[in-house]
Amino acid sequence: MLLPAEAVAATALIELVRISALPSKQGATFPGRAVAHWAGSGAADALALIESLPGSVQHRCGFSPGWGVRAYEDSLDLVLFEAAFCFRCHEVRLHGTAVPPALGTQFFDADSPPAQALLALFSAAAP
Template identity: 70%
Template sequence: MPIPVEAVTATALIVVVRISGLPTVPGEPYPGSVVGHWVGNEAADALALIGDLPGGEQHRCGFSPGWGIRAYEDSLDRVLFEAAFCFGCHEIRMHGAAVPPPLTKQLFDAEAPQAQALLALFRAATP
């Protein structure tokens, strides 16, 4: 799955969110509870997994994401990008200053080993 390279290299912190709904305004953060923080190698490993997600086919569920990440730069003042993952319809939606329009909606193979490893990381982040 393509992630903006400049965003990956600038990411200092990833906030893991257990998503509870959809934003009411496009581009706003996905609502939900922050369940974890990844820095250093944890953040780099998660971004590598996300970057290695193989493409997939659309499934029908209506996009009901359960997990999301917010990637912050070093200053923590600005969200570089937010990505919401729906393992039901195999869709990822991204937005943020570093996300070009062609990358805002992507499909992935939710059954691939990389996707299952990412899902395991999300679940492990939950208290």
């Protein structure tokens, strides 16, 4: 999966979100509760796992993401990007100030070992 390289390099903190609904308007933050925060090597490891997701074709489910990550820069004021994952339709939607339109919608193999490892990481972090 492709992430905006400059944003990945500038990421100081990753926030894991248990998504509760779709945003009210396009480009808005996905609503949900933050369940974990990763900094340093934890953030780098999560980003590396996301980047290792193999591509796939679109599956139809209506896009109902359950998990999302928000990447923050050092000051924690600016969300560099947000990625919302739907493991049913194999779709990831990215948005944020650092996301070029070409990376906005991507598809990943949700049954692949990296995707299953990512889902396990997300699930283990939830209370």
